[in-house]
Amino acid sequence: MPQRVRVGVIGTGGIAGSQARNLLAIEDVEVVAGCDISEEALAKFAEKYEVPHRFADYNEMLQLDELDAVTVCTPNIAHKEPTIAALKAGKHVMVEKPMAMNAEEAQAMVDAASESEGTLTMGFQYRLSPGAQTLKRFVDDGQIGKVMFARVQALRRLGIPNWGVFGRKELQAGGPLIDIGVHLIECAHFLMREPKPVAASARMFTYAGNKPSDVDCPWPDWDYETYNVEDLAVGFVRFDNGAVMSVESSFVAHIEETTFNVQIMGEKGGCTLHPPKIFRNEAGTMVNVEPAYMGKWKSMTKKIQDWIAFIRGERETQCPAEAGLMIQKILDALYRSAEEGREVPIA
Ligand SMILES: NC(=O)c1ccc[n+]([C@@H]2O[C@H](COP(=O)([O-])OP(=O)(O)OC[C@H]3O[C@@H](n4cnc5c(N)ncnc54)[C@H](O)[C@@H]3O)[C@@H](O)[C@H]2O)c1
Secondary structure: OOEEEEEEEEEEOOOHHHHHHHHHOOEEEEEEEEEEOOHHHHHHHHHOOOEEEOOOHHHOOOOOOOOEEEEEEEOOHHHHEEEEEEHHHEEEEEEEEEOOOOOHHHHHHHHHHHHOOOOOOOOOOOOHHHHHHHHHHHHHHHOEEEOEEEEEEEEOOOOOOOOOOOOHHHHHHHHOHEEEEEEHHHHHHHEEEEEEEEEEEEEOOOOOOOOOOOOOOOOOOOOOOOOOOEEEEEEEEEEEEOOEEOOOOEEEOOOOOOOOEEEEEEEEEEEEEEOOOEEEEEEEEEEEEEOOOOOOOOOOHHHHHHHHHHHHHOOOOEEEOOOHHHHHHHHHHHHHHHHOOOOOOOO
């Protein structure tokens, strides 16, 4: 019989529902508690997923005996403190992306995990998609050769969130780069086999989110009065093995269509994530290889399954806290470079 895992959810908004659904689909996993400062969000969540215990304060939730693990699904400003409190209480924790507001916070979370009986896992899911897992096999098999360059694109044609606090730097630490760019950066970095970043440079532009707009789009009427993050981030990251990554991330990219992709270029071949394709030379011919079959799982489902299997000691996680910290260092350096107008070293 699998080990029973009883989970508490901190922050019961948008992503918490998706997590709860996937948790409840696993045998012997229960969602025993929810915590939110919004009574309305908490009531909606608790009723929908039949969660027995409700809390407005996560410190009270952490005193529940019947709690083995916690997922942190709050806005970025509220990732560090509940994560550290839960680790101090000996719980296993999964924190949503991005790990924190900055690398200093992320480091404190990693340190807390090293002193805890619990574990800390990053809520990264792009690396767990069928496409990314397939491409990684080609990279690991040497079929791409030495990876020189990763191109990361997280570009919405017009998609400024009109819910939550995604336009508020003081609560999120940034805009599209930290919100959606982070997904493709973590995936690209995983496909590059996680070299250590050594320096980054970037420019950021704000030109749309801070103004009212009458353009028809799926998420109209965002809160332009509080919007103080970038609309477009363009960056460049250097790694210790000589490889480089370019990053383009935007909520408002004037391009033909929304593009979420990673391209990898290696000495022997290359690949794209969407659709998953490998480009190589074989038998004197340039060929494009498309997987004829890949798993059909949803990456969010895989992320939750992976976490529970890790907690149960069945396998290592592919989303360790250290990966979250490394990605956070890249994000920090990109933002700092844009502020200071120079390339910024990454320690
Ligand atoms: N992995 C993914 O694909 C994915 C998708 C969406 C969001 N996220 C991440 O999940 C986090 C939450 O995003 P969301 O879209 O669910 O936001 P949301 O605004 O829908 O929900 C956040 C909830 O947290 C609550 N909250 C805020 N401070 C709190 C505190 N101190 N204690 C308890 N509850 C608190 C809010 O009241 C709200 O109900 C963000 O970090 C975001 O980047 C990840």
